[in-house]
Amino acid sequence: MISFRYKEKGTAIHKLNPFCKLVWVFSIFVLALIFNNPLYLLLLFLSTLPVIIAARVWREWASLMKFALYLCLVIIIINALVSYHGSSVLWQAPCSVPLMGTPVITLEAIFFGVGMSLRLLTIISAFAILTFTIHPDDIMLAMLKMKLPYKSVLVTSLSTRFIPTLIDDVERISDVQRSRGLELDRGKLMQRIKSRMAIIVPLLSNSLDRTVQVAEAMESRAFGSGEKRTFYKEVKLSKLDVPALIFGFLPLALGTFMRWWGQGDYRYYPALEKISLDGFECSMLALLLFLLCMMVSLAFLKKRIELD
Amino acid sequence: MIKIENFTFYYSDAEKPALEDINLEIQDGEFVLVTGPSGGGKSSLCRCLNGLIPHFYGGKVAGKVEVQGLNVMKHPTKEMATKVGMIFQDPENQLVxxxxxREIAFGLENLAFPRNLIAKRMEESLDTLGISGLRYRQVHELSGGEKQKVVIASVLALHPEILILDEPTSELDPKSAEEVLSIVERLNDELGITVVLIEHRLDRVLQHVDRLIVLDQGRVVADGSIRDILNKSYQEITDTGVGMPPIIKLAHELENRGISVNEAPLTVKEGRIMLKGLFQKTPGQLPQCNKKGDNKPVIEVEKLWHVYPGGPAALKNVSLRVNEGEFVAIMGRNASGKTTLVKHFNNLLKPTRGMVAVDGIDTRKATIAELARKVGFVFQNPNDHLFADTIEEEIAFTLKNLGFENGEIRQRVGEILERFKLQEYRKQYPRSLSGGEKQRAALASVLVIQPKILILDEPTRGIEYRLKRELMTFLNKYTSQGNTVILVTHDVETVAEHADRVILLSEGEIVVDGNKRDILSKALLFSPQINRLVQAFDKYGVPDNILTVDELLQTLK
Structure with a gap:
């Protein structure tokens, strides 16, 4: 089983400062929301790939994408079924359906679904970079730097800490109950829900006992003893990180400018717009992609300069 | 120094006190072992030393507890943290x-220590525990023993003057347990840290400690230096249900037969010295061992391989046959494939290659539920078993799963409740019972099917002696009725006393398989205490395959 947990792989991307990655992913996220043009979205999506490859997390990424693709398929189908806009009718229902009128499936509606899917894939792919290449504790520290309260951050980090434990618990308890003849996939829905209780009740009760013990252990190690708290590890920006941080922001700035200029828009309805870029637009888009890809080269550069 | 005066504590909503009129004084640098039956007050006592009682657990308090000059009633746990370090049973629940x-830094960060001091303390504690190799590892990848060492390191980083350990080894395998205990001993010996160790298994620790305190029903039953107490209060201690190590039991039995033993022996070496004079006079008879090899086979395993997805082979070409009425112990190091093997017997795992037949049925062609009528599987922690609203429902659940009729369910549940002395709890919520009752309830919920084969995975880990004896007596009776018991365990002494046959696994392969007497004797450290004791005397004609105290006493007659 491929786990969606952080693994230390020591690649240039892993070693890059978490803030740089956060900023870069944030840029992709915003750009994916402000651009409508499917070509732009596709290129944004493709620009996350070099990072995934450089970080050697493509296996994890692929299994996540498999799941995301199912989601996209559902989006495309539903959109095609319920959106009757668009002029190129591919199929029309022979009769009208109550509340839905006469369903039609149009080329435009399908393409709209595809466009939205590209946007979704881009965002998921970008966030995958965060989860696969930043240590959860570093995300926590970064959140603290952004002045989030310590206790809420700690609760988040404790819950990530106990996810593997919880998975073990589920496996163990379901072994126990299956040995007692419990068949999870037998019977009607109600029966199935009821049989899940034999796993859920011990799981929740055990977790409750666990929380008390964790709390005891934390108290015993002086948790909450003063207002102030130090952090042994710190997410600090070194001079080498500054260029990466700037290059994380630049695509956002450029993209916003392009969008303001009127670039990257697209209309699906009533008929698909033809995508045509003039020379200026082409060069701007190329510049944007160049800036986005700088992240990987800067990461490698930083790794080479640093001795560690 | 720890000073407890007339201390009494009631948990809120409890009718009986958890601790009653305790008076104790523990000097700096002492190594104190606290023992007693579960529910006797051991854990409560250690929780009042760092203020978890009464600040974390509310309740009624009377009397005084003073630790290193601080009144615990007035100083909450977090203030006591630099005086008293506390280590609990399950390492999993102490790592945050x-x-x-980051784990080791956690306590120091809470105290707002500057970063350079944290770095220094980190190095110290990593080195003291010898775990600097683990420093960059993720906590969830560590083994149980490694986790507990990390816990100790993280507590030690706060430089406590007193270390309290509440059954720190009961979740660990013997090797890791040994390592953890020797680390604790070194901390006491070299750094002069006062240690209060709570353990219900005495055999591993007796030789290390200065003083023994026995608690039962919230009161101190015995308190004094080890040898003193073992001579004077042997009977009182065993009456509370605490199990004595075999050598000490032997010394006591010898005394009872009028053979004078100067001092209770704490180590095997001292035991040998004790026995020296005796054997020269009386070489004895070889004890008989019972054979059950000729019966009908109930489990047949042929060339079994198991590979977990993405992992190395966990079982490699294992072949074996278990017969009706046998009591088999499966032993071996952690991750040697013990649990993987037995999970094939009720189909929780299917063979990657090879074949497993249970009572003539090829497991590849059966479901877990079908095999559940023949094979009962009891897991270590009863909390994983219990979920229903009443004990009755809990037990009936297993029968309902297997499609029994209502009338039969009622009858069987009634019978099993009686056999396990659970009638008075039949309408109670199973999870609110005591540890022993929970274990009985979990066992009853499996045995109600009357399986021909009963598998138990580490059932004796972390349970007190009295319960262990109860369980083993039951299992012996169960096999004598023609049923088969398969026990996965690390507990050599229990196997020596109760099993017939031992299968030793290593790296997924069977290393030896045979009569317990052949396997457990003359096996260097793997042997039970008594066998290690008699090995030195084989030149006097003493049979070197004696395993238990009773057998040894027989030959002495």
Missing amino acids: ATDVE
């Missing part, structure tokens, strides 16, 4: 960070 370095 995702990697080892």
Whole structure:
């Protein structure tokens, strides 16, 4: 089983400062929301790939994408079924359906679904970079730097800490109950829900006992003893990180400018717009992609300069 | 120094006190062992030393507890943290960070120590525990023993003057347990840290400690230096249900037969000295061992391989046959494939290659539920078993799963409740019972099917002696009725006393398989205490395959 947990792989991307990655992913996220043009979205999506490859997390990424693709398929189908806009009718229902009128499936509606899917894939792919290449504790520290309260951050980090434990618990308890003849996939829905209780009740009760013990252990190690708290590890920006941080922001700035200029828009309805870029637009888009890809080269550069 | 005066404590909503009129004084640098039956007050006593009682657990308090000059009633746990370090049973529930370095830093960060001091303390504690190799590892990748060492390191980083350990080894395998205990001993010996160790298994620790305190029903039953107490209060201690190590039991039995033993022996070496004079006079008879090899086979395993997805082979070409009425112990190091093997017997795992037949049925062609009528599987922790609203429902659940009729369910549940002395709890919520009752309830919920084969995975880990004896007596009776018991365990002494046959696994392969007497004797450290004791006397004609105290006493007659 491929786990969606952080693994230390020591690649240039892993070693890059978490803030740089956060900023870069944030840029992709915003750009994916402000651009409508499917070509732009596709290129944004493709620009996350070099990072995934450089970080050697493509296996994890692929299994996540498999799941995301199912989601996209559902989006495309539903959109095609319920959106009757668009002029190129591919199929029309022979009769009208109550509340839905006469369903039609149009080329435009399908393409709209595809466009939205590209946007979704881009965002998921970008966030995958965060989860696969930043240590959860570093995300926590970064959140603290952004002045989030310590206790809420700690609760988040404790819950990530106990996810593997919880998975073990589920496996163990379901072994126990299956040995007692419990068949999870037998019977009607109600029966199935009821049989899940034999796993859920011990799981929740055990977790409750666990929380008390964790709390005891934390108290015993002086948790909450003063207002102030130090952090042994710190997410600090070194001079080498500054260029990466700037290059994380630049695509956002450029993209916003392009969008303001009127670039990257697209209309699906009533008929698909033809995508045509003039020379200026082409060069701007190329510049944007160049800036986005700088992240990987800067990461490698930083790794080479640093001795560690 | 720890000073407890007339201390009484009631948990809120409890009718009986958890601790009653305790008076104790523990000097700096002492190594104190606290023992007693579960529910006797051991854990409560250690929780009042760092203020978890009464600040974390509310309740009624009377009397005084003073630790290093601080009145615990007035100083909450977090203030006591630099005086008293506390280590609990399950390492899993004490680790809060995702990697080892951050874990060790956690307490120091809470106290707002500057970063350079944290770095220094980190190095110290990593080195003291000998775990600097683990420093960059993720916590969830560590083994149980490694986790407990990280816990100790993280507590030690706060430089406590007193270390309290509440059954720190009961979740660990014997090797890790040994390592953890020797680390604790070194901390006491070299750094002069006062240690209060709570353990219900005495055999591993007796030789290390200065003083023994026995608690039962919230009161101190015995308190004094080890040898003193073992001579004077042997009977009182065993009456509370605490199990004595075999050598000490032997010394006591010898005394009872009028053979004078100067001092209770704490180590095997001292035991040998004790026995020296005796054997020269009386070489004895070889004890008989019972054979059950000729019966009908109930489990047949042929060339079994198991590979977990993405992992190395966990079982490699294992072949074996278990017969009706046998009591088999499966032993071996952690991750040697013990649990993987037995999970094939009720189909929780299917063979990657090879074949497993249970009572003539090829497991590849059966479901877990079908095999559940023949094979009962009891897991270590009863909390994983219990979920229903009443004990009755809990037991009936298993029968309902297997499609029994209502009338039969009622009858069987009634019978099993009686056999396990659970009638008075039949309408109670199973999870609110005591540890022993929970274990009985879990066992009853499996045995109600009357399986021909009963598998138990580490059932004796972390349970007190009285319960262990109860369980083993039951299992012996169960096999004598023609049923088969398969026990996965690390507990050599229990196997020596109760099993017939031992299968030793290593790296997924069977290393030896045979009569317990052949396997457990003359096996260097793997042997039970008494066998290690008699090995030195084989030149006097003493049979060198004696395993238990009773057998040894027979030959002495």
